[in-house]
Amino acid sequence: MGIEREIKLALPSSLHDAVATLINRQTGTEGRKINLTNVYFDTPAHTLAKAKNALRLRGMPDHWLQTYKTAGESQDGMHSRHEWEMPVAGEALEIDALLELCDDEQARDALRDAAPDLAALFRTDFSRVIWDIEHEGAMIEVALDLGEIVTNIDGEHRTAPISELELELKSGGEQALDDLAALMRGAFTDLQPENLSKARRGYDLCASKAGEGGEV
Structure with missing residues (x-):
């Protein structure tokens, strides 16, 4: 099990080129661009969302990953949550392998209960x-x-738009993550903390009213 720590900042789509140019200049390297497709799975009754978990299948340029996350905590754009991730052979979930990987009893039980009805x-x-x-x-x-x-x-x-800057801590102290986010917000005042994950926004898009279906 890993704990994912990241800061999400929402921004107008019109700012993307300017933000990319600044980061390219500061790092001295061009960012690498990839296209991602993420398919989120749950039961018709939103069993996983009600347990505050999310399950996705991610299509990368050359492979697929399945990821299972708990809601964790989010404040001022900082997200901290448990995460289990592993490669899969193709565009299909491998639930048995994911159950073996998941070492949190409540999260594992929720996934096992939902498994027969996942779509x-x-x-x-x-x-x-x-x-x-x-x-x-x-x-x-x-x-x-x-x-x-x-x-x-x-x-x-x-549909709902996605326009975000994500800063994910890979190693080192959280203060560095906060400081980098502060520097970016100082350079672009339109950057604003985003406390809703893409999964949460997806569930809201599916729901008959905002906020239905639990927190993910």
């Missing part, structure tokens, strides 16, 4: 530009995301 609920399609930055002795992955959340509810096509 694709919504997806996130976005481009991501990634930089690996060393800051104050810490290694931080900076990702600039632009795309959309997509679902079909009873034949109704719904």
